[in-house]
Amino acid sequence: MKRGKLIGIGVGPGNTELLTVKAVKALQSVEVICAPRSASSKPSLALSIVQPVLDDRDDEYETLEPLFPMIEDKNALEGYWDDAAGVMAQKLEDGKNLAFITLGDPMVYSTFSYVCKRITAMDFDVEIIPGVTSFTGCAATAGIPIAEKDEIIVIVPKVDERLEKIMEYGDTFVIMKTSRHSEELEKIVAHDKRDKDVISVQNCSMKDEKVFKGFSKDKKYLSTTIVKFKDE
Known part of the structure; x- marks a missing residue:
């Protein structure tokens, strides 16, 4: 079975209309959406930005919402990133393409970079779609x-x-x-x-x-x- 690809998507600062055309195309086709949350009680802002695009889909997709808390303890954060990367890797191993959505741009102060390093180390394909910072x-x-x-x-x-x-x-x-x-x-x-x-x-x-x-x-x-x- 062909392994899936991780796609890091920058969703911009907040307005859905600021999504790039390439980001929209990817969101319309991937099997899994990964939208981290800063707290279990708070919805993902990134997910709310792309939701209108996802609502236009006429097929099924899966959503992952791992917890990435706003804390300073690096050792604790490493555990959250490891856990998220593990779940994502399983989906990719199953042959599913996965979009990790993040505010702004994936390569500028984004938690995407931490899980991307882990996924890359597992030899999965990675694509990065920039967003409006x-x-x-x-x-x-x-x-x-x-x-x-x-x-x-x-x-x-x-x-x-x-x-x-x-x-x-x-x-x-x-x-x-x-x-x-x-x-x-x-x-x-x-x-x-x-x-x-x-x-x-x-x-x-x-x-x-x-x-x-x-x-x-x-x-x-x-x-x-x-x-x-x-x-x-």
């Missing part, structure tokens, strides 16, 4: 170009002392999940005396999307802040 989606929503000419962009996944050390070397900083670190971020940005624009976007491309000047302070998880320094 949250930061490019936010820039489009806010109408702010994040790079012009030879400007340097810095993508920041976490606010800590590293950001302050490199702030002077970048022209545009895209800081993700800023609602958890807004006060610390505001202090770091204030230390740089260059003129700047600060734009925050919450729930990019979704129905409750919000764009505003300044820093995000109301604890929305999907919050991104763009800090763009002006030419002197």
